[in-house]
Structure formats: C-alpha cells, structure tokens
Amino acid sequence: MGVVAITVEEQIKKLKGRGMLMDQGINKAEEILFDIGYYRLGFYWYYYQNHKTHIFHQPIKLSDVVKLxxxxxxxxxxxxxxxxxxxxxxxxxxxxxxxxxxxxxxxxxxxxxxxxxxxxxxxxxxxxxxxxxxxxxxxxxxxxxxxxxxxxxxxxxxxxxxxxxxxxxxxxxxxxxxxxxxxxxxxxxxxxxxxxxxxxxxxxxxxxxxxxxxxxxxxxxxxxxxxxxxxxxxxxxxxxxxxxxxxxxxxxxxxxxxxxxxxxxxxxxxxxxxxxxxxxxxxxxxxxx
Incomplete structure (x- = not known):
C-alpha cells in the first residue's frame, strides 16, 4: 500500500488498474479487503505481478488470490x-x-x-x-x-x-x-x-x-x-x-x-x-x- 493509507475504494481502483478482476463484484471485493486486508493479501498476489510496475502478468481473479x-x-x-x-x-x-x-x-x-x-x-x-x-x-x-x-x-x-x-x-x-x-x-x-x-x-x-x-x-x-x-x-x-x-x-x-x-x-x-x-x-x- 506504499507509505500513505488509502481507502478500500482506492485499493480496488488501484488493483483494477493493474489487471485484477473483481469477479465476485465490488461489494464482495470490499468485504474481502476489510476482512483480510490489502497488505496481507498482497503477499499472495505478489506472485502474479511484475515486481517493478506491479502490473499483473495476466488478468487474475481476486477470488483466486483469496483461495491461495x-x-x-x-x-x-x-x-x-x-x-x-x-x-x-x-x-x-x-x-x-x-x-x-x-x-x-x-x-x-x-x-x-x-x-x-x-x-x-x-x-x-x-x-x-x-x-x-x-x-x-x-x-x-x-x-x-x-x-x-x-x-x-x-x-x-x-x-x-x-x-x-x-x-x-x-x-x-x-x-x-x-x-x-x-x-x-x-x-x-x-x-x-x-x-x-x-x-x-x-x-x-x-x-x-x-x-x-x-x-x-x-x-x-x-x-x-x-x-x-x-x-x-x-x-x-x-x-x-x-x-x-x-x-x-x-x-x-x-x-x-x-x-x-x-x-x-x-x-x-x-x-x-x-x-x-x-x-x-x-x-x-x-x-x-
């Protein structure tokens, strides 16, 4: 999340801009991020990102990251x-x-x-x-x-x-x-x-x-x-x-x-x-x- 806190809405916007698919809808995405947290889930979507640009190598579903x-x-x-x-x-x-x-x-x-x-x-x-x-x-x-x-x-x-x-x-x-x-x-x-x-x-x-x-x-x-x-x-x-x-x-x-x-x-x-x-x-x- 960098050094400045951002809202869940901003987190979702950032993830979508990098290629994350909110396949269960925005409400469910908000629920997941409030529950597990952006930072903690980041340890798992890390594997699918370009580590310099943070862009996902291919479209990845948030639900799949949660399953991992x-x-x-x-x-x-x-x-x-x-x-x-x-x-x-x-x-x-x-x-x-x-x-x-x-x-x-x-x-x-x-x-x-x-x-x-x-x-x-x-x-x-x-x-x-x-x-x-x-x-x-x-x-x-x-x-x-x-x-x-x-x-x-x-x-x-x-x-x-x-x-x-x-x-x-x-x-x-x-x-x-x-x-x-x-x-x-x-x-x-x-x-x-x-x-x-x-x-x-x-x-x-x-x-x-x-x-x-x-x-x-x-x-x-x-x-x-x-x-x-x-x-x-x-x-x-x-x-x-x-x-x-x-x-x-x-x-x-x-x-x-x-x-x-x-x-x-x-x-x-x-x-x-x-x-x-x-x-x-x-x-x-x-x-x-």
Missing part, C-alpha cells in the same frame, strides 16, 4: 497442530531425562555445571515475565522462597525455541544422547538441525508469514527413513519440511503421522480444484508424500 490465501492458511493451521504434538513430546523428554539425571536439583536448568551459562541472562528476563504473569508460577513463589520453580513447572510455559536452547546448551553429551534416542537418532547434530527446521516452520505458522513458498535457510539433511526420505534435489522447500514433520511425528506416533498424511492429501486435493492454486502448489511445493 486460504490454502496457505489451512496448511499453516494443519501443520501447526501436529508440530505442537512434536513440541510437547520434546519438552517432555528433556524435562523427564534431565530431571531424573539430576534428581536432587529440580532447577538444573539454571545450574552452570549442567547448562552453558551463556543463555542465563536472556532466560532471567523470560523467567521474570513468566513468574509475574503466569498463575502457576505466581502460586509457586507465593508458597516457596526459592528463586526458581522446578523444571517441570517452568518448561510448560517456554516456547519451542526456548526449550530447544536448553537442550542444545546441555553440557552432558550422554544426556543429549538419551533424549535423541527417543527419536532413534544417534547423531545429536542431526537432531538439532531437525528441531531448528521445525521451529522455523512453527514460527512461520504462528506469525502469518507465507508458508507454501517458504524455504529453509539450510537444507534438511538426509532423513533416516525410506518412507519419509526426500526424493527430489530440493531439500529446502515445503515438501522437504513436510517430510521432516511426518518423520519426526512417526517417531512419536505412527498413527498421528498417518493422520497428518491423510489430512494433507485431502487439503491438497481440494485446493487443486482451483487452477491458480494448483499451479502454485505444483511449482513451489511439489508434494510427493
């Missing part, structure tokens, strides 16, 4: 639900194995003998916010004089990325291996690269980025499973990320991995009924599950 937007939205909501399952499982493994290994130290996560102290400064700020805003931790500190609550209380309120930082900063290689064994992965560095990739996808899903065209900053390393192996040369696109999600999910529950696979097939099948969306799926994702 909703395909991406539905894909985000679907993957987010299953990534959350992986996130909860990972948090549980870390808290369980670490808390049992250091059974006499329920605040092992702030012990510099156990965790690299480089993360403590940032974490202390996070913890201050948690204990002032989270009822569970408020109640704990009202009853106990300790500076920190036990790990199993605290980690429930940490993000996937924050939990991962504690795992990656554990000093005990053997403890890391125990947790990695939960996923039948021996290579700790490989597991860490997988979790970083999952966190990237989770962040896109949670913060309204465009997902279907997302590329991992680093390629996903070879998945140790024939069923979920990436069969193309592209290890950064969404197909590769979806294969990784399916693989990690299968290590927790094969049934849930099969559920996700089925739901993906339904979503892609329905979305491909729109030719514009089908072309984008085939050129950007190239799903091969």
């Amino acid at each position: 937007y909703y395909f991406d939205f539905d894909l985000k909501m679907l993957l987010l639900r299953y990534i959350y399952r992986i996130e909860v499982h990972f948090r549980t493994q870390l808290v369980y194995f670490a808390s049992n290994q250091y059974e006499k130290n329920n605040t092992w996560y702030v012990d510099s003998k156990i965790v690299n102290s480089s993360i403590f400064k940032e974490f202390n700020n996070i913890y201050f916010n948690l204990k002032t805003k989270t009822n569970t931790l408020k109640k704990h500190h009202n009853k106990h004089s300790s500076n920190y609550a036990p790990a199993w209380k605290v980690f429930e309120f940490l993000t996937f990325g924050q939990v991962f930082r504690f795992y990656s900063n554990l000093k005990s290689h053997e403890l890391k291996k125990k947790i990695a064994n939960s996923y039948t992965i021996r290579d700790i560095a490989l597991l860490e690269s997988y979790f970083l990739a999952l966190i990237n996808i989770r962040n896109i899903c949670s913060h309204n980025g465009v997902l279907f065209d997302y590329n991992q900053p680093y390629g996903i390393k070879r998945i140790p499973s024939y069923e979920y192996r990436i069969k193309t040369n592209n290890s950064t696109n969404m197909n590769a990320s979806i294969k990784l999600i399916l693989f990690m999910l299968s290590k927790i529950s094969k049934n849930r991995a099969n559920d996700l696979k089925s739901e993906l097939n339904v979503l892609f099948s329905e979305s491909k009924k729109c030719k514009v969306v089908e072309e984008m799926i085939n050129s950007k994702i190239k799903l091969d599950i």
Whole structure:
C-alpha cells in the first residue's frame, strides 16, 4: 500500500488498474479487503505481478488470490497442530531425562555445571515475565522462597525455541544422547538441525508469514527413513519440511503421522480444484508424500 493509507475504494481502483478482476463484484471485493486486508493479501498476489510496475502478468481473479490465501492458511493451521504434538513430546523428554539425571536439583536448568551459562541472562528476563504473569508460577513463589520453580513447572510455559536452547546448551553429551534416542537418532547434530527446521516452520505458522513458498535457510539433511526420505534435489522447500514433520511425528506416533498424511492429501486435493492454486502448489511445493 506504499507509505500513505488509502481507502478500500482506492485499493480496488488501484488493483483494477493493474489487471485484477473483481469477479465476485465490488461489494464482495470490499468485504474481502476489510476482512483480510490489502497488505496481507498482497503477499499472495505478489506472485502474479511484475515486481517493478506491479502490473499483473495476466488478468487474475481476486477470488483466486483469496483461495491461495486460504490454502496457505489451512496448511499453516494443519501443520501447526501436529508440530505442537512434536513440541510437547520434546519438552517432555528433556524435562523427564534431565530431571531424573539430576534428581536432587529440580532447577538444573539454571545450574552452570549442567547448562552453558551463556543463555542465563536472556532466560532471567523470560523467567521474570513468566513468574509475574503466569498463575502457576505466581502460586509457586507465593508458597516457596526459592528463586526458581522446578523444571517441570517452568518448561510448560517456554516456547519451542526456548526449550530447544536448553537442550542444545546441555553440557552432558550422554544426556543429549538419551533424549535423541527417543527419536532413534544417534547423531545429536542431526537432531538439532531437525528441531531448528521445525521451529522455523512453527514460527512461520504462528506469525502469518507465507508458508507454501517458504524455504529453509539450510537444507534438511538426509532423513533416516525410506518412507519419509526426500526424493527430489530440493531439500529446502515445503515438501522437504513436510517430510521432516511426518518423520519426526512417526517417531512419536505412527498413527498421528498417518493422520497428518491423510489430512494433507485431502487439503491438497481440494485446493487443486482451483487452477491458480494448483499451479502454485505444483511449482513451489511439489508434494510427493
């Protein structure tokens, strides 16, 4: 929209001047723009524009852009639900194995003998916010004089990325291996690269980025499973990320991995009924599950 706000009427005029077809009528176009927003939809009609002139390469229907937007939205909501399952499982493994290994130290996560102290400064700020805003931790500190609550209380309120930082900063290689064994992965560095990739996808899903065209900053390393192996040369696109999600999910529950696979097939099948969306799926994702 540039640097100056314009009315919905002006937005429609601008889009029509660039070649957008208001195929459902002006009233519906106004409804869509008031609902989703010109700026957000712009991330999706971007693919059909000359990026210098902003003129559409060919007449494009607003309804097709909206279908692409909703395909991406539905894909985000679907993957987010299953990534959350992986996130909860990972948090549980870390808290369980670490808390049992250091059974006499329920605040092992702030012990510099156990965790690299480089993360403590940032974490202390996070913890201050948690204990002032989270009822569970408020109640704990009202009853106990300790500076920190036990790990199993605290980690429930940490993000996937924050939990991962504690795992990656554990000093005990053997403890890391125990947790990695939960996923039948021996290579700790490989597991860490997988979790970083999952966190990237989770962040896109949670913060309204465009997902279907997302590329991992680093390629996903070879998945140790024939069923979920990436069969193309592209290890950064969404197909590769979806294969990784399916693989990690299968290590927790094969049934849930099969559920996700089925739901993906339904979503892609329905979305491909729109030719514009089908072309984008085939050129950007190239799903091969």
